[in-house]
Amino acid sequence: xxxxxxxxxxxxxxxxxxxxxxxxxxxxxxxxxxxxxxxxxxxxxxxxxxxxxxxxxxxxxxxxxxxxxxxxxxxxxxxxxxxxxxxxxxxxxxxxxxxxxxxxxxxxxxxxxxxxxxxxxxxxxxxxxxxxxxxxxxxxxxxxxxxxxxxxxxxxxxxxxxxxxxxxxxxxxxxxxxxxxxxxxxxxxxxxxxxxxxxxxxxxxxxxxxxxxxxxxxxxxxxxxxxxxxxxxxxxxxxxxxxxxxxxxxxxxxxxxxxxxxxxxxxxxxxxxxxxxxxxxxxxxxxxxxxxxxxxxxxxxxxxxxxxxxxxxxxxxxxxxxxxxxxxxxxxxxxxxxxxxxxxxxxxxxxxxxx
Numbered sequence: 223x224x225x226x227x228x229x230x231x232x233x234x235x236x237x238x239x240x241x242x243x244x245x246x247x248x249x250x251x252x253x254x255x256x257x258x259x260x261x262x263x264x265x266x267x268x269x270x271x272x273x274x275x276x277x278x279x280x281x282x283x284x285x286x287x288x289x290x291x292x293x294x295x296x297x298x299x300x301x302x303x304x305x306x307x308x309x310x311x312x313x314x315x316x317x318x319x320x321x322x323x324x325x326x327x328x329x330x331x332x333x334x335x336x337x338x339x340x341x342x343x344x345x346x347x348x349x350x351x352x353x354x355x356x357x358x359x360x361x362x363x364x365x366x367x368x369x370x371x372x373x374x375x376x377x378x379x380x381x382x383x384x385x386x387x388x389x390x391x392x393x394x395x396x397x398x399x400x401x402x403x404x405x406x407x408x409x410x411x412x413x414x415x416x417x418x419x420x421x422x423x424x425x426x427x428x429x430x431x432x433x434x435x436x437x438x439x440x441x442x443x444x445x446x447x448x449x450x451x452x453x454x455x456x457x458x459x460x461x462x463x464x465x466x467x468x469x470x471x472x473x474x475x476x477x478x479x480x481x482x483x484x485x486x487x488x489x490x491x492x493x494x495x496x497x498x499x500x501x502x503x504x505x506x507x508x509x510x511x512x513x514x515x516x517x518x519x520x521x522x523x524x525x526x527x528x529x530x531x532x533x534x535x536x537x538x539x540x541x542x543x544x545x546x547x548x549x550x551x552x553x554x555x556x557x558x559x560x561x562x563x564x565x566x567x568x569x570x571x572x573x574x575x576x577x
Contacts, residue, residue, distance in 0.1 A: 421524030
């Protein structure tokens, strides 16, 4: 019996994540399935898949580094294994993932990567501990790695203009690239203008359908990471770029199953996240700047501009889709500090005397 794939980008992503999750769980101890069923109601398929990869790495570590557990295939581990793990084992695990080999290649994790993997392990242990299925919770005893926040890299207004000019004109592209540019210029201008003018994530951008764009209110309906929908509004520059592209888009015959996609590749299929990343990299490499420009840097650029214009950190958090305003505040702490510095001279207590 033929299985029809959904034309809805998000439904298709969920379907793929479910299939990948099933494949990963087959490599894990049987009791892990209880955990994934238990958290299904309040987590996305993407989150569960990320947990599965992290938990698999933890069991691979135990199998390699623990002399007792090395004698048993991880797929045959029982729940009692979790009670055998100590706080020191988890600390050694975090040290191990700083640098290890996978399929002959070196893999590294910085503080952010370690934080995510420890968070996965904490959720895993918490589930069994709170359900009184294990007696100990060593993961809760390990402090989160101290994260050293990196400075936000963003484009200055003149750099934004130079980048968009390059997308529009393609003056520094190779002859071969210019052949493709003739076909994709209008699309590329619309795509980058949308990213720079709304701050949406690349995954949110490629997931857009034509019906998600509403010119009556100048807004796009996106699906956030948590699975909820939100409308993000755009200005006249984005409106103009999108209208130009949609006029061209009407003349394109999409591949089967991609009829609703807003942004299409040269194969007339919905663009993928990697395609947009490569597109940004191509144009950015032609711009004279020391900054490494990625789609996320375009998002940071929008967030910075919005905060500088409004001074409203809650608005920035809402528009960018941060669940916790502290995440936004941490990212834009430098701008907040600068505003506080300016506040020192904003209020005058007494008029200056002219001596």
